[in-house]
Amino acid sequence: MKTVKKSFFLLFGFFFLFIFAKITFASDYVGQWILTSNLPFNLANHPTTAIFNKLFTFGGSTSFVRSDSISSSILADGSLFDWETTTSTSLPVGLFWHSLVNNGVNIYILGGTTYPPENSVNNVLRGSFDPFGNITGWTEMTPLPKRLSGGSAVLVGNTIYYSGGGTWSGGWGGLTLSNVIYINKIDSSGNLGLWQTNPVNLPRPLVQHTLVETGKKIVLIGGSYSPWSPSNEVYSAPINPDGTLESWTPLDSLKIPVRYPMVGKVGDLVIVAGGVSTSWATDKVYYSLINSDGDTGQWTLSANKLPKINCCTGSAVWNNTMYITGGHNNTDSPNNYYDTVWYAKINYTSPVPTSTPTPTPPTPVVFLPGLGGSINFKEMFLGQSDPTKWKMTPGANVYDNLLKAFEGNSNFYVFYYDWRKPVLETAQKLNNYIHTTVNPWNNKVDLVGHSLGGLVARTCVQKTENNCYVNKLITVGSPHFGAVDSYPALEGGEIWRTGPIKLGYELLVHYFQRPGEIRKETIQRIAPVLKDLLPNFNYLTKNGINLPPSDLSIKNSLLPELQILSSLENKTKTITGRGFNSIEKIILTEPNWIDKLLGNWPDGKPTDKQFTLEGDTSVLVKSSSFTNPLIENFTYDLDHGGIISEKAPLSKIMELLDLELKAGTYDSLNDEENFLVFFVHSPVKISSPDTTPDSYTVDELIIIPSPTNKNYTLNVEGTENGFYSLSVGQIGTESASWQDYYGEAQIGKTQNFEFDINIENPPEDPLLNNQIFHSLEFDTLLNQCKNLTNSQISNQKYKNIILSLLNLISKEKNNPEMALNYVNLLRNTIATLEKQGNLDSALVNQLRKYSSKMASYFEEKAFGNPKITLKTQADSYFNSAKTMLDQMEVLHNFSKTATLIFLEAKEKLSEAQNYLNLERYYQTKILAKNITGLLLEVKILSR
The missing domain is CATH 2.120.10.80 (Kelch-type beta propeller)
Structure with a gap:
């Protein structure tokens, strides 16, 4: 009997412990700790963090201190790959x-x-x-x-x-x-x-x-x-x-x-x-x-x-998993430091409030506009934080209907972003924006992205913590497999799009382009997003043979990282447009010698395009949709703007979000294609009485969409004393025309300018009554050259040489022909010093830029007071310049800088030919002499 009772109580005790253990584990939020890939060495006293789907540790110590940076990729099951x-x-x-x-x-x-x-x-x-x-x-x-x-x-x-x-x-x-x-x-x-x-x-x-x-x-x-x-x-x-x-x-x-x-x-x-x-x-x-x-x-x-x-030791959390890397036991034992890495699943989800009968709040909707759709002057141009000043780019009309559909919806957010940045960087910022600004009540959001915005949202879902809090993802005309026209922008600095995209790139290139830098270099430097938009399908043909993306000198490193689509399945819908001529292939040939010397088109220069109707003018159907059956696609016979503005796709978007489209007119919208731009570099601020309600205006930048052909007034007010530059851009469908002006600002003093604006046929110099200003502008540029020389050249000998030439130019201000001779002598001198390594190229390029502007001033001044010149004399100067240029073109053994100067000379030769045909012999002579000076500069730089 005692044996039976003892067995009973033992059995009951084990049963109690078993049930108690089960209850404990069932309610325990922390899972069991699992060993994963060990660190490369024992380590403690270090921080650990999770970012970009990787675990990182930095520094730390054992018996000595380390500076190592080590990382491991986090796999889908929470375990780690080998540490690097x-x-x-x-x-x-x-x-x-x-x-x-x-x-x-x-x-x-x-x-x-x-x-x-x-x-x-x-x-x-x-x-x-x-x-x-x-x-x-x-x-x-x-x-x-x-x-x-x-x-x-x-x-x-x-x-x-x-x-x-x-x-x-x-x-x-x-x-x-x-x-x-x-x-x-x-x-x-x-x-x-x-x-x-x-x-x-x-x-x-x-x-x-x-x-x-x-x-x-x-x-x-x-x-x-x-x-x-x-x-x-x-x-x-x-x-x-x-x-x-x-x-x-x-x-x-x-x-x-x-x-x-x-x-x-x-x-x-x-x-x-x-x-x-x-x-x-x-x-x-x-x-x-x-x-x-x-x-x-x-x-x-x-x-x-x-x-x-x-x-x-270090710990971090990623996707409801906690990691502990290394550590020690706080004893003096020989094995007191660890190289082990443990992780545990955290079985916790923030509870949904159910204690009150209030209706369940709707899931927030975050909309991402496409490339060129956002603008913030301080953030994008000055690199200063100004998060409340993001706006839709003026002229981005295609989003008007979508914004109207969500008007009054307090759960609707627009995520504006710097569309030049790498997609993954923007995706991380989207994740932070959702966490800090949207702060969704149920840790879920619905994401709707148009064009690039959809690729950003998709990347956020696939590559950031918590899968970007996504409940539903809708992408509209998004280049999931690349956009063909990223190639000409990256390889040749050419923008084939129109509207806000063209506006954005033309504006940013002109704002950020450094003297001596070609457009391609500027675009690659300021817009790394374009690498993420290179297609991963065959879209280039050279010599009748397909040129695969893997053979290009520039490769898309983002899209290969997004190939696993499991995190998109059953929650992603795509909307695509078709029926409109869209570039499917670019036919390439070898670039000419000028492009080769400049570094343009390393993989081939476009000579033709092949079009297909399987696209929305901007993005191909095969790029904006998936073949995965768990990612549903909806196709409309609409263009890139229509699929985000017309009633049918908008109704589908609302249906997918479990919402209804408001009653109203939802006609297809197109972006504006013509823009007038004014911007300045400090210390001034600008304003205009001719802005329209849809203009973008800050102290340093004005964008007027759809400008009319008329005179525009611009007021420039000094905020400090000093040198300033003013740029005027007329951006149309086919071209972009820029003029730069330079002046001296006085604090509190306002200068008023009038500009003759004609987008279709912009004048060479739109500034009206410009004679007095250009005379003052010359003085400003001369002083700026002197200031640069004094502040950036330490060698007194070289400084004196350049200052003496600048003084000679100033002395001959009223004798433009002689002043031009000295301008060319100045350029040849700084080119010689640059070639010898005695002057910094950045400084020389800046002096060269201002010298070119001064030369244009003296050319115009000479043209306004022509001297009697015989045809034979004009012919002689012209033929001499042309012969020199032709001989150099045959050899074309130039540096990149020399090539740019050669192109400047070639452009002036064409202008001189026109004057010669018009029997304006003095103008021909002036230009021919200037061409000769430029070609001498080319020779100096090419020795």
């Missing part, structure tokens, strides 16, 4: 106990300790990435106000908070702990401003604590309040609208005191794993839920403890 070490992107110095924040685009490393000896630093480094998550280098940012390590940093929106930490100076003794919180903001270019001190400090000086952002507040967890004494205290501080923190309020304490734990956050769940408790590391894992006030509650012990005691 990138020597070229190691930290500038070995660091441990440094902090890290990650904004989805860049990472920022703050403070830390170097060794030997133990010295805290105040350095702040920004790590930048290429579009595929490979770190490309480090940039020094504004340093922390004090040397600190072991502090904690957290990012809320675009604001970095760095708190506490300690200062070591030459050893472990004399540690000074801090309770100060420093604040800084990341601007649109990824740079930091000056650090500000928060009005409220930490509750006490702390080191090796953790800050966690909970939406409304920042929560402070654990840490050490005296050297190596852990704390179990937890506090929260509300975030004010200006970014400062209010006072700290105590919350439910941790179950055990802990310093340097590994902390993660998934939705509203905070996980605290390991760390040092009393004298030893712990293997315990706790979690707590964030309540509606932004506070953590009671802490619950997870049944899934760490595989071994661990502390003082």
